[in-house]
Amino acid sequence: MGLLVDGVWHDQWYDTGATGGRFVRSESQYRNWVTADGTAGPTGAGGFPAAPGRYRLYVSLACPWAHRTLILRALKGLEAVVPVSVVSPLMGRFGWTFDTAQGSTGDPANGAATLAEIYVAADPHYSGRVTVPVLWDTVRKTIVSNESADILRMLNGAFDAFTDVATDYSPADLREPIDRVNAFVYANINNGVYRAGFATTQAAYEEAFRALFAALDELEARLASRRYLVGARLTEADWRLFTTLVRFDAVYYGHFKCNLRRIVDYPNLSNYVRDLFQVPGVAATVDLDHIKRHYYGSHGTINPSGIVPIGPELDFGAPHDRSRFGGG
């Protein structure tokens, strides 16, 4: 794992020295938007009109942030409109690679060997982390966005002319409560598991751990009286929570030391995660093999042997009790 400094790759682990052992996620640097007509979106510059086949999504099947974009792409029926390249699950000294022997699809669009090459192709002087997901413009040969929250909304709304699926997962009338839940889930749960797992002091770990389980307890209570997080509708807020929950028992509980409770120990959260997993199209986006190989195999400071545990047994396809709320 490493980062680019002025376009040059440096193999180094996260530096938590300046932040009291706390892991602080860096801000995404590409924040442009694909829009239906190419006008600028909420941030960045315009000039990225939606078109079939023009944009390629670079993802890791292991990564929860990339996973949200894959789910929206599947739910919106955009598989043929926005092609995907999958990186190898192992993030080693060259960062994300297109090693097909390890499970990558390769990079037919740019013929790159590493994701860092894509970042350098967009900007020869790029400095920063080389993260997935990336939305790449094959016409302008640049990165439109490397922020999953934004890419999620582009897939939800910008490509409607090229799909029959009209479902809106971020409806304007629910934006405010969706944004509120997203902020809570991001800070305490999505990023919370990383803050626990990548902490390098006991205090930083405990701070993240306590906030994580307080938040899970709160959502467990919230989901006792409603099927989804916001209103009666399935929204992007649910998908953003789902990608962390579906990894929790297999990875975060052990590898990131988030071991107060498993998701299977929460009646509502465990039924909820099965409910979401069983939405048509979603199961095919969940790859527990890539997920486990990535985390246990890539973080040498946390798991030096690289041994990937065999368990636990998980059955997201088992029946759930969420239909009693209606909807869905």
Ligand SMILES: N[C@@H](CCC(=O)N[C@@H](CS)C(=O)NCC(=O)O)C(=O)O
């Ligand atoms: N804010 C970004 C975060 C993406 C992110 O951190 N992805 C991880 C994989 S789960 C990554 O590529 N990390 C590589 C690194 O930090 O060097 C987003 O949500 O799109």
